[in-house]
Amino acid sequence: MDTLQEIPGLIKGWLNIPLFKIGADPVTLWTIVSLVVLFVLLLWLTKKLKNLIVLKLLANSRIDIGVRQATGSIVRYIIIAIGFVVILQTVGIDLSTVTVLAGALGIGVGFGLQSITNNLVSGLILLFERPIKIGDRIEVGEVTGDVVDISVRATTVITNDNIAIIIPNAEFIGSTVTNWSYTTRDVRFNFPVRVSYREDPEAVRKLLLEVAGSHPGVLQERKSDVLFQEFGESCFQFILRVWTRDYTDRPGVLRSELNYAISRKFREHGIEIPYPQRDIHIKDGQLTVAAPPPSHAP
Template sequence: MDKDSTLNFALSKNGDDPLMFFELLRVIFLLVLLVFLSGKLKTIFVNQIMSRYSDDIGVSQSIGTIIQYAAVLFGGLVIIQTTIQLGSLNVLAGALGVGIGFGLQNIANNFISGLIILFERPIKVGDRIEVGQVTGDIVRISSRATTVSTNDNISIIIPNAEFISKSVINWSHSGRNIRFHVPVGVAYKEDPAHIKSILIEVAKKHPDVLKEPEPDVLFKEYGDNSLNFDLLVWTSTYINKPTVLKSQLYYLIFEKFKEHNVEIPFPQRDLHIKSGNMVPQK
């Protein structure tokens, strides 16, 4: 179409190379198409290629996202260089720079934080994390934010900068084997060695408690009303449901204590009342 057409007007004046309206539309269309195709490329790479070499979905997603970003970056540069004269972008580039400086600071911060997460991999898809008041499994890491799914199937969108600037507890960073503490209290009349054997027996019978490392029992303290123990168990299947595992163990412990007549204490207080001579009133 002729550049003098009414619809194809110049967006900027830059000597002999003005930025035309249709040129900008063509660039936008090609960039949108590039993002769409790069997303498809990532899906194919993760599901059909990486799945053959790695069972860790987090690693596959990280590598796929890095490839997607690289494809968008280099493809975008090629589209801009071959479609628009670089000199005609001076005005728009300056305006964009001002916009980033004043209005897009948080977006730029989250995007850079997303790149740091992908390259350093302090967290990845599938990890069980705890940041602030949020606890859940990471299901998606995008350029701006990370999606965390809680045990109540609630998706929480957390900006990537939160994972860089704040302390993050990653329960599965070093592996899926996690040790849980199950506190137990019994009456003072009970034999600690007997209590330990009962707790170990209960832990070993649970199908989701690992045999290696073996469960253990610590005699923690003489409490105000009880002897306090700490049952230590390892699991790889209840990493995202620690409360459920503890509940199941408490049910089993209660039945075993009932079978062995082990007394579970309750708070007691002794009251000492002093009596004295009453002074008669006048």
């Protein structure tokens, strides 16, 4: 019975054994356990708070999801920074000593963690300046897809093949980024069309506009048009320009569906789609071919 009563005292004694010192303050096992538990609790609570801001407080506003996510992330990181300082004070760690330690770690960061630091700073720039936001259709390098998450270190992009690509945030600051939906998801695509010189350009223009007007993915409130680009080597060259909102992330699908519709429309009206050809003219006359001089063997 006495042994059972002594167990709590033994555990307390083990937890209070000094492991090392930060300045004049001893750090015990209890200090480390408290620091870890409180910090994990801080991360969990701030994540819940972010979801509350994004999905509840700002859900009924006219602010788009990207702005709501950025606002929630910024609030979360500010609270984490303040909460971490409060936790250090709560467990009894002198902040002046931590400041000296942070300075020493800063030197290590400058030499060994430049890439990570660059990504962290770039992530904060993305959250504040918002050149991209969640839901945007972007193209960076050889990657094209929709932004689904922006964290401090990296951004997640989902391609049309449903592949998640994790891109370091520094890529968005140091590289050229094409944002297809920066202001709106309405995008205009240009599709080249070639027809034979035998056809009437005005009739071709009318048929192409009919095809664009009958496609459900082409915006009717934004006028489609046809440009007579040039007289090609063996054909008239037109450009069909259409606006779309539903096919912003699938331009290849829209191109394919319009090409099918154009092919059907041209067949119905006997419009000829040309193929590259060359005309060779042979003139009568004599061609003199000079024989090469004989070679002299050494």
